[in-house]
Amino acid sequence: EAQVTQNPRYLITVTGKKLTVTCSQNMNHEYMSWYRQDPGLGLRQIYYSMNVEVTDKGDVPEGYKVSRKEKRNFPLILESPSPNQTSLYFCASRQGGGMNTEAFFGQGTRLTVV
Amino acid sequence: RKEVEQDPGPFNVPEGATVAFNCTYSNSASQSFFWYRQDCRKEPKLLMSVYSSGNEDGRFTAQLNRASQYISLLIRDSKLSDSATYLCVVFASGGSYIPTFGRGTSLIVHP
Numbered sequence: 221e222a223q224v225t226q227n228p229r230y231l232i233t234v235t236g237k238k239l240t241v242t243c244s245q246n247m248n249h250e251y252m253s254w255y256r257q258d259p260g261l262g263l264r265q266i267y268y269s270m271n272v273e274v275t276d277k278g279d280v281p282e283g284y285k286v287s288r289k290e291k292r293n294f295p296l297i298l299e300s301p302s303p304n305q306t307s308l309y310f311c312a313s314r315q316g317g318g319m320n321t322e323a324f325f326g327q328g329t330r331l332t333v334v
Numbered sequence: 335r336k337e338v339e340q341d342p343g344p345f346n347v348p349e350g351a352t353v354a355f356n357c358t359y360s361n362s363a364s365q366s367f368f369w370y371r372q373d374c375r376k377e378p379k380l381l382m383s384v385y386s387s388g389n390e391d392g393r394f395t396a397q398l399n400r401a402s403q404y405i406s407l408l409i410r411d412s413k414l415s416d417s418a419t420y421l422c423v424v425f426a427s428g429g430s431y432i433p434t435f436g437r438g439t440s441l442i443v444h445p
Binding site: 255260261262263264265268278279310322323325326327328 | 375376377378379380421432433435436437438
């Protein structure tokens with residue numbers, strides 16, 4: 221089954237404790253991205269990657285890092301999480317960076333930083 | 335002014351009703367447009383692309399009005415299962431890989 225898998229689905233952590241949210245897709249998609257979704261603000265792109273070893277900032281990259289060492293994986297790293305990073309996070313992938321391809325989203329990771 | 339704007343709703347309609355949502359965008363160079371559906375606490379899923387000439391998929395019709403810079407989604411014969419948040423997504427021109435999402439319009443279909 222074609223899917224994007226994120227882990228963990230839920231996470232409560234403390235300020236400053238490094239964490240990684242994993243994202244994996246089995247569709248051989250080139251393009252992957254991370255979003256955060258906050259009430260009243262909608263989905264905002266954090267980082268994206270057009271292929272292995274190619275990453276770029278989205279609209280809200282501050283406080284986040286990503287890596288793309290393999291095509292299927294695109295982890296999101298919070299080196300020193302802060303309470304303002306409490307949010308619902310989605311990973312997405314699509315074939316190519318073209319604007320007319322469907323984006324497939326993971327099931328989301330609800331992160332709380334206390 | 336936000337780049338992509340939607341009325342958050344909620345739109346509260348009875349089963350069988352026809353309901354329409356608009357989404358306005360500020361960048362006149364925007365090229366690609368989509369409607370996604372998001373159920374509560376779930377991931378967004380593509381509902382339909384929006385083509386220049388308008389397009390229909392069953393009970394759903396999407397239209398683009400470039401002159402007035404908005405896209406619309408029309409749902410006919412609403413079902414209870416149509417209750418969700420509908421997100422519009424806009425890509426600007428120039429090969430931008432950063433889509434802009436609207437905040438979503440909430441639809442509640444009641445018996």
